[in-house]
Amino acid sequence: MLPIFAAVFQQDPRHKEFEQQTLPHIEVLYNYALRMTGNREDANDLLQETFLKAYRFWDKFEQGTNLRAWLFRIMKNTYINLYRKEVKEPDKVDYDEIEGFYNLIRDQNSDDNNLQEKIFGQLLDDDVSKALESLPEEFRTVVILCDIEGLAYEEIAEFLQIPVGTVRSRLHRGRKLLYAALYEYAKRRGFIKKEKND
Amino acid sequence: MNCNEFRECVCEIVDKRLSDERTNELMQHAQVCSHCNFEYRSMQAMKNIVHEKLKQQSVPAEVYYSIVNATLHRSHSSWVKKLFGFQLNPVIAIIAFAFITVGVYSFVIPSNGGMTEETNIIVQSLKNYQAVIGGSIKPQLVSSEDNVRSFLANEVSFDVNVPKMKGCSSCAGALSSFNGVQLAHVVYQVGNKDIIYIYQASMNEAMEGTIIGLPEEVKTELQKTDWYVQDLEENVTLILWRYNNTLCSAVSKMDKEEMIALLTEKELK
DSSP: OOHHHHHHTTHHHHHHHHHHHHHHGGHHHHHHHHHHHHHHHHHHHHHHHHHHHHHHHHSOOTTTTHHHHHHHHHHHHHIIIIIHHHHHOOOOOOHHHHHHHHHHHHHHTTTHHHHHHHHHOOOOOOHHHHHHHSSOOHHHHHHIIIIIIIIOOHHHHHTTTHHHHHHHHHHHHHHHHHHHHHHHHEEEEEEEOOOGGG | HHHHHHHHHHHHHHHHHHHHHHHHHHHHHHHHHHHHHHHHHHHHHHHHHHHHSSSOOOOOOOHHHHHHHHHHSSSSSSSHHHHHOOOHHHHHHHHHTTTTTTTTHHHOOSSSSSTTTTTTHHHHHHHHHHHHHOOOOOSSSOOOOOHHHHHTTTOOOOOOOOOOOOTTEEEEEEEEEEEEEEEEEEEEEEETTEEEEEEEEHHHHHHSOOOBBBBHHHHHHHHHHHHEEEEOSSSSSSEEEEEETTEEEEEOOOHHHHHHHHSGGGGGG
16 A cells, blocks of 8 residues: 555544444444334434444443443433433333233133234234334333344343343333234234134 | 242243253243243244344444444544545545455455356455445545546556546545455445445456456457446346456446446546
8 A cells, every 4th residue: 555545544543443342333233223213214313323422432431341231321321311302202001901911812812822823923024113112111122132132131231230130020021011012913903803802 | 830930930941041951840830831831932922023023234334424424523633634634525434434445355265267256256346335335345545536546546557447427425445456466446425325336457357367257248248348237136236347458347226227327428438
């Protein structure tokens, strides 16, 4: 390479370090943003805002600690600040009520070994996406991180700064809520006979 | 074993976090308890459906570039400003990080002389284009077409083609070599989001060499008309043409007709 172009490459070392370390995590953050916001435009804004904040506070990041967890926490806080203020949270889910509904499905279908395939095999990607978006944030987050991003409970616990046992129980509840939501979609689409639970 | 104990652990069974022994113990309960069996199957179904239906998405190129660009602009010392005394246009900077070592795909290659994916210019053009879009390739120079042309022309023995392109908002260039064969790479951003990548090599090497090459039918078409157009995957178009002693191989996802119109403008020939 010509010397002049070597000179061109002398990038700000702080920026270079930031870029080298943070950009490998961009995919996981983008996917989280996409599932939390439910649309690409907001996900793009959230991702950009997260990286800008991370860059601003790069000096505060303690090298050797979990960078992905640090970035994730910035994104989560940014999401809360940006979207909780602007978008009124959907009506709080009455978990007990939904669990009751799940138990009802279970009681009426526990002998049907093919139920899951019948219900869920035919659902559209969009149905699953919308059902996931309908979950309260605390449950949605663990389902996204575990089932889409494939993270271990311990890493999710570190991201969210909660005990591993809480990750496990949120995941259990989140999957039950998702089940109930998808069951409703399946019923609406006629994959399940309405009279069965009506 | 009771139902509460099983249900407390059901997600850990599904997520394969327990030992085989513990899993077997719990599943023995599920075999005799229809409610717990349902719980296990429904949790497994949820994991599967989310994993299968909600695939991981790639970060769109324009988002990737905008992030790199935004943080770069907050970098207190711009190398462009230092070197040239002016600030790089944000649009140009969008693709500044688009190239990370053009030719990464080209450097490591077998040299058996046969036509492999690594030696096939069409395959390499597509891979490099994808690397540009995916943000894994960085430019060696982002500047005007004239500056990019001068930079590349000083380093290669064939005539570099860096035309002024209508609607081009930025232009970038890079050099690499493939088993001793010089290659030039040019990227244009057209408008806000369309990107055209052009792979360039000596026509002689492309048509008669043993290190890089083209399928016979493509060579025949090029010899006849000096042009070759092919639809690649996912609406990606490849256009090959001769420019003096240079083979140019352009790849883009932009509208095919628009791409052809841009590349066949008078000043490109």
